[in-house]
Amino acid sequence: MSPSRPRVVIIGGNFAGLVAASRLPCDYDVTVVDARADFEWTPNIHEILSGVKDREGVVLPRAECVSRYGHTFVHDAVTKIDRDNSSVMTEGGLVLPYDACLVAAGSQRTTFGVDGADKHALGFRLVDDAVRIAGRLDKLAARQRRASVVIVGGGVSGIEALGEILRRRGQGDEFNIHVVELESRILDQLPQGLASDALQRFAPYPVTLHTNAAVTQVDGRSVTLGSGEKLTADLCIWSAGMTLPDFLRDAGLNDTGDDWLPVEDTLRSRYADNIFVAGDCADLPTPVRKQAYYAMDMGEVAGDNISRLFRDRRQRRFRAAAMPMVISFGDITTWLVAGESVVASPLLAAAKEGVYQVTMARLASPKEPLRYSTDVVGRAAMATRQLLLPQLTPSKLFLGLTGSRIIV
């Protein structure tokens, strides 16, 4: 295939989509479509709950990034992929023809049809979700009575949210917190030692854990569990469940409606030769955890393979590199999980911040080395101020060093 100016449409311009766009040459006609204006660094949104970060700290203006790559950004929601006519349709009425399309639309939250959950529980997936939750926590903290917060989901994001709510005790905000988990333990996809350590870390605080517990109803004041127990909920945070975005359900890119989209190891759709899929919405031959770093690596391979398609070159295979996972728990600790090994140290927070700052700078200006280096220096200074310096008071440094432990 060698169109004179190949047209590429990228649906979703976050981790996978933005990295893919950065790999495509400016002489292609590349359009990135996203329903939201800003790139969002989801892995750090929990820090908004405690005020360590604000909205501006975790977003980048998407239009600026995309235009720096030499491409076009369209701020609109895609409603349909018309495979017969090789075009993408948007809510705003645009029809965008493509020679190759990349689907990088991530996932959306699901409340599994639990009665009242969509209306009364606040989702925890987007930057604006975190801002909304932080606002509610501020209001609840100002009350006389100690408020009750229910977190639904004891996976990584639920536990990170818990850590940030506990971090607020430093500013005098105390809450009674319930964590509700469907499985028999929290962090059930990760080593048992990590879960045990987390339990010990939150034991001194007013946190009640409910495992093997399904939420059956949420209303404005309470959360009801399958056992019939009713938990007082001045605020319910929904941090469980993700599914395929609605517009992809009938795109003909999977076997049944809500499956993730199956791809070859080249990230090409198993259902369409000129459609690639990268990031959370892809169903790989060898599945990987739905994480930002894998989404970015997939974006890189998908971007390169789209170029290779137009140049009749052999497709690259996506191979997931084993990546350690860093999970923060407010100002209490940070865990590094590599396979079955877990290390805990408050000082790892600075390492996580470093990765975040460097990657944000790279996404903002990948093709301008000078601007990139200046941005990294500015971001490093900010990270040092926000996270490293508070750890370096003599007592915290002592605690930080002695608090560093190999768990399993």
Ligand SMILES: Cc1cc2nc3c(=O)[nH]c(=O)nc-3n(C[C@H](O)[C@H](O)[C@H](O)COP(=O)(O)OP(=O)(O)OC[C@H]3O[C@@H](n4cnc5c(N)ncnc54)[C@H](O)[C@@H]3O)c2cc1C
């Ligand atoms: C609270 C939380 C904490 C997390 N923590 C970590 C962590 O610590 N480390 C880690 O590696 N990962 C973490 N993750 C997972 C990580 O955020 C995802 O794996 C990553 O965002 C996936 O990237 P993506 O590009 O596939 O999708 P997304 O980042 O979800 O991007 C999809 C994009 O598609 C756009 N889009 C969707 N539908 C449409 C449409 N119809 N039209 C136009 N645009 C559309 C969206 O607006 C969005 O910009 C976390 C996730 C959450 C929710």
